[in-house]
Amino acid sequence: MTLPTKTAHSLVSAEKLTCIREERILFDELSFSVNEGDIIQIEGPNGAGKTSLLRILAGLSRPYAGSVFYRDEEIGRCRDEFNEDLLYLGHLAGVKSELTAEENLNFNLRLSGYDDFDTGEVLAKVNLKGFEEALAGHLSAGQHRRTALARLWHSNCKVWILDEPFTAIDKRGVAELEQLFLKHADNGGCVILTTHQDMGLIKDERLRKLKLEYRFV
Numbered sequence: 001m002t003l004p005t006k007t008a009h010s011l012v013s014a015e016k017l018t019c020i021r022e023e024r025i026l027f028d029e030l031s032f033s034v035n036e037g038d039i040i041q042i043e044g045p046n047g048a049g050k051t052s053l054l055r056i057l058a059g060l061s062r063p064y065a066g067s068v069f070y071r072d073e074e075i076g077r078c079r080d081e082f083n084e085d086l087l088y089l090g091h092l093a094g095v096k097s098e099l100t101a102e103e104n105l106n107f108n109l110r111l112s113g114y115d116d117f118d119t120g121e122v123l124a125k126v127n128l129k130g131f132e133e134a135l136a137g138h139l140s141a142g143q144h145r146r147t148a149l150a151r152l153w154h155s156n157c158k159v160w161i162l163d164e165p166f167t168a169i170d171k172r173g174v175a176e177l178e179q180l181f182l183k184h185a186d187n188g189g190c191v192i193l194t195t196h197q198d199m200g201l202i203k204d205e206r207l208r209k210l211k212l213e214y215r216f217v
């Protein structure tokens with residue numbers, strides 16, 4: 001399925017994005033739009049520019065040329081509104097090793113402006129019941145990642161931009177995440193993610209793919 005370009009109903013859209021790193025053009029004049037209910041997978045080999053694209057879409061880095069829009073406004077002009085509606089999880093995902101799982105979740109949810117939540121309940125949803133007091137640095141790789149992902153279960157943000165959310169997550173955890181993504185999309189949100197894994201529950205008719213090729217120049 002190919003991605004359409006910006007329309008009046010677009011939630012997030014990219015217009016003619018060009019990204020250059022170390023004199024290599026990663027992508028050039030890339031345009032597409034993401035609507036409510038969309039689940040978009042950015043595909044491509046290592047080094048193709050997937051993370052670079054997600055960071056540009058999230059407003060964390062600037063493109064060489066082109067613009068990103070949230071609804072109808074360029075993200076630089078609606079920064080506060082966009083940030084309120086955006087949940088971005090990068091590779092490192094903001095989990096601090098010296099804090100416990102509970103402290104990390106508490107910190108991340110409060111940073112996102114939430115103050116009414118039960119950390120134990122949210123951590124239980126990512127199978128971390130009993131590990132609330134464990135230092136994140138002492139958790140397994142999958143549990144560490146689950147600590148980061150927990151905030152998805154308590155998010156009102158419409159736009160989820162997720163860089164490799166399934167890394168180190170077991171099969172059951174991947175299925176639970178896929179279910180959550182479908183529910184989020186059904187509720188009018190959108191998910192833009194990268195993954196090298198095939199998704200079992202999110203079938204082709206629900207998934208739109210954007211493939212980045214590795215470019216040598």
Ligand SMILES: Nc1ncnc2c1ncn2[C@@H]1O[C@H](COP(=O)(O)OP(=O)(O)OP(=O)(O)O)[C@@H](O)[C@H]1O
Binds near residue numbers: 026044047048049052
């Ligand atoms: N801030 C930066 N400064 C210089 N080069 C960068 C920067 N960020 C990324 N790059 C380079 O851009 C290229 C694309 O990196 P990016 O992380 O976007 O790829 P990716 O498709 O996400 O790869 P992977 O599948 O390995 O995660 C790489 O060659 C990387 O070295």
